[in-house]
Amino acid sequence: KAGVTQTPRYLIKTRGQQVTLSCSPISGHRSVSxxxxxxxxxxxxxxxxxxxxxxxxxxxxxxxxxxxxxxSRSEMNVSTLELGDSALYLCASSLGQGTHNSPxxxxxxxxxxxx
Amino acid sequence: xxxxxxxxxxxxxQEGEDVSMNCxxxxxxxxxxxxxxxxxxxxxxxxxxxxxxxxxxxGRLTAQFGITRKDSFLNxxxxxxxxxxxxxxxxxxxxxxxxxxxxTSLSVIP
Numbered sequence: 001k002a003g004v005t006q007t008p009r010y011l012i013k014t015r016g017q018q019v020t021l022s023c024s025p026i027s028g029h030r031s032v033s034x035x036x037x038x039x040x041x042x043x044x045x046x047x048x049x050x051x052x053x054x055x056x057x058x059x060x061x062x063x064x065x066x067x068x069x070x071x072s073r074s075e076m077n078v079s080t081l082e083l084g085d086s087a088l089y090l091c092a093s094s095l096g097q098g099t100h101n102s103p104x105x106x107x108x109x110x111x112x113x114x115x
Numbered sequence: 116x117x118x119x120x121x122x123x124x125x126x127x128x129q130e131g132e133d134v135s136m137n138c139x140x141x142x143x144x145x146x147x148x149x150x151x152x153x154x155x156x157x158x159x160x161x162x163x164x165x166x167x168x169x170x171x172x173x174g175r176l177t178a179q180f181g182i183t184r185k186d187s188f189l190n191x192x193x194x195x196x197x198x199x200x201x202x203x204x205x206x207x208x209x210x211x212x213x214x215x216x217x218x219t220s221l222s223v224i225p
Contacts, residue, residue: 004157033213043158043203043215056211090157103148104205104213106157 002027004093006107013114018079021110023091025072031055031096032074033104034066037088046089049074050096081114088112117142117208119216127222134191136219138204147180147187148205152218158203162189194223 005024013019025032033048033056045058049068066076072093078085088109094102120139128134138147146165150158162173164180164187171178177190191198204216 035215042217045213045215048211048213058212092157103160103163104150104158106150106159108155108157 004091004105004107006089006091006110008110009108010111011113013081013112015081015083015114017081018077019081019112020075020077021089021091021112023074023076023093023107025074025091025093026105029093029095029105030072031094031102032068032072033092033094034074034076035090035092036060037090037109038086043090046076048096055096078112083114086112086114117214119204119206119214121202121204121216121219123219124217125220125222127224128194130194130196130223130225132194134194134198134221135188136190136202136221137186137188138216139186140206141185142208143184144206144208145184146207147178149176149178149187149189150203150205150215152201152203154200161202191221194221196223196225199223 007022031050034046036044047066048056052068063079068074088111090109092104092106094104148163149161151161152158162171162178167184168182169180175192201218201220203218206214
């Protein structure tokens with residue numbers, strides 16, 4: 001079974017630009033969530049999508065947005081990039097159903113550098 | 116707000132030694148999960164705990180869900196060089212938001 005795939009692997013942008021990151025979940029997984037990882041802040045939850053609907057959202061500004069398509073693939077967008085947005089962006093998929101935590105399956109991330 | 120604490124923040128051990136780390140919170144959670152992140156990769160699930168007091172093993176790894184539901188620990192026996200990485204605990208709040216601990220960085224000296 002193919003794992004979670006994130007593209008691109010590395011990205012360099014300048015302040016003020018916008019960026020779109022892509023995530024393909026494990027086949028059959030309907031939940032996709034996004035995380036920002038920085039050395040100082042650890043893993044911070046951005047948002048979760050399930051069946052094309054945003055089910056949960058972390059405490060990030062509106063410049064961070066996402067969407068999920070009917071095939072469960074997801075994209076996240078960051079507009080008006082700031083230097084502080086430099087981070088590893090991780091996507092995780094899960095079955096997303098049931099009362100227990102559905103374990104997360106992570107991709108290897110997109111390393112975004114804002115200059 | 117709700118947050119997790121992990122200790123130690125980092126540790127350097129000799130190959131073959133046992134490792135113990137924990138994850139604590141002031142809030143109660145009903146499931147605790149442990150992940151390991153290798154350099155340059157995403158975290159990978161190690162162990163999932165779903166019942167207070169539960170003790171679960173996965174090879175050289177053993178994890179326990181604290182009886183108070185406010186903590187969990189992870190032990191690694193007979194460490195090897197490939198155990199190097201960052202270990203995270205994870206819980207989910209009653210609002211279905213995922214929270215990760217800040218991580219414990221493990222270095223193994225051959």
